[in-house]
Amino acid sequence: xxxxxxxxxxxxxxxxxxxxxxxxxxxxxxxxxxxxxxxxxxxxxxxxxxxxxxxxxxxxxxxxxxxxxxxxxxxxxxxxxxxxxxxxxxxxxxxxxxxxxxxxxxxxxx
Amino acid sequence: xxxxxxxxxxxxxxxxxxxxxxxxxxxxxxxxxxxxxxxxxxxxxxxxxxxxxxxxxxxxxxxxxxxxxxxxxxxxxxxxxxxxxxxxxxxxxxxxxxxxxxxxxxxxxxxxx
Numbered sequence: 001x002x003x004x005x006x007x008x009x010x011x012x013x014x015x016x017x018x019x020x021x022x023x024x025x026x027x028x029x030x031x032x033x034x035x036x037x038x039x040x041x042x043x044x045x046x047x048x049x050x051x052x053x054x055x056x057x058x059x060x061x062x063x064x065x066x067x068x069x070x071x072x073x074x075x076x077x078x079x080x081x082x083x084x085x086x087x088x089x090x091x092x093x094x095x096x097x098x099x100x101x102x103x104x105x106x107x108x109x110x
Numbered sequence: 111x112x113x114x115x116x117x118x119x120x121x122x123x124x125x126x127x128x129x130x131x132x133x134x135x136x137x138x139x140x141x142x143x144x145x146x147x148x149x150x151x152x153x154x155x156x157x158x159x160x161x162x163x164x165x166x167x168x169x170x171x172x173x174x175x176x177x178x179x180x181x182x183x184x185x186x187x188x189x190x191x192x193x194x195x196x197x198x199x200x201x202x203x204x205x206x207x208x209x210x211x212x213x214x215x216x217x218x219x220x221x222x223x
Contacts, residue, residue, distance in 0.1 A: 032210040043114075043200050043214035044153070087153070091210035097143050097155035097168050098210060 002027045002092050006101035013078055013108050021073040021086055021104045029093030033071050035064050036087040038103070044087055078108045112136055114215035116201050122221045123191050131186045131218050133201030141207040142184040143168075144176060146197040147217075153200065159184055160207040191222045 003026045013019055025033065032051050036044035048057040050066040057064045061082060063074040073086055085105045089098040117132045135142065144156040145168075155168030159178040173195060175187045184203075188195055198219050202212040 031208065034210060034212075036214075041217075043202075043216050046211055046213060049211050089153075089210075096141075096158045096160060096166055096207055097145075098153075098212060099155075100145075100153040102150070102152040 002090060002099040004088055004090055004099055004101035006086075006088050006104050008104060009102070010105040011107070013075075013106070015079060015108055015110050016077050018074070018076045018078070020075070021106070023071040023073070023088030023101055024069060025071070025088075025090050027090045027092045027099070031091040031093050033066055034089045034091070034098065035062075035071070035073055036089065038085045038087055047086075075106070078106075080108045080110050082106065083108045113213060114201055114203060116199075116215040116218050118218060119216070120219040120221075122223060123188075125192055125222055126190050129188045129191055129220070131188075131199055131201075131220070133184045133186070133215060134182050135184075135201075135203045135213075135215075136182065137203060137205075137213070138181060139203035139205050139213075140181070141204045142178065143202040143204075143212060144174070144184070144186045145200045145202065146170065147200060148197050156186065156199075158207075191220075193222045196220060196222045 005024045007022045035047040038044045048064040085103040087103045089100040114135045143158045145153045157176040159165045201215040204212045
């Protein structure tokens with residue numbers, strides 16, 4: 001059974017304080033790992049896709065990395081507008097949908 | 111371009127009633143999905159459709175049915191609602207089933223009383 005575990009469940013940072021969110025996964029044949037951002041009352045917003053170990057993607061203050069067992073979402077010098085829940089998901093080989101983790105609720109205080 | 115639209119935005123439904131949640135996409139994506147999101151459980155796949163005319167069951171399909179008569183629409187029906195179906199429902203789409211970048215709609219908040 002495919003599993004995705006995200007940690008921490010919640011994280012509170014000061015504005016400008018960099019940190020990382022973790023996504024550990026167990027999947028039979030990884031087809032892709034995905035990061036989403038979800039704001040309260042809204043649908044998940046796609047951020048990144050990672051396909052193979054060693055791959056990295058960047059977007060503004062966010063950088064996603066991938067190993068064979070986990071992915072990290074690094075947040076550099078965050079701003080209050082980066083506050084959201086960040087979701088990690090995997091697609092196994094042959095799977096028709098995504099398996100999601102429960103998310104990390106990130107709060108950036110001014 | 112709207113992307114994915116869902117209707118209604120929210121609904122309170124009496125147990126035992128039938129309800130159809132609507133989902134329409136304008137991106138000409140081949141694959142579409144329905145997820146439910148519950149506190150503490152995350153997003154879980156209900157049903158999917160890899161292309162118009164085909165559908166499949168996800169992780170939690172019981173009590174739900176779907177149809178895919180054309181590329182753009184993917185309605186989700188609850189034949190006889192039960193309180194455990196209280197949840198937020200998200201529709202999503204992707205270009206193809208094996209290209210996993212899924213794009214989500216704004217969701218429908220459903221309360222079954």
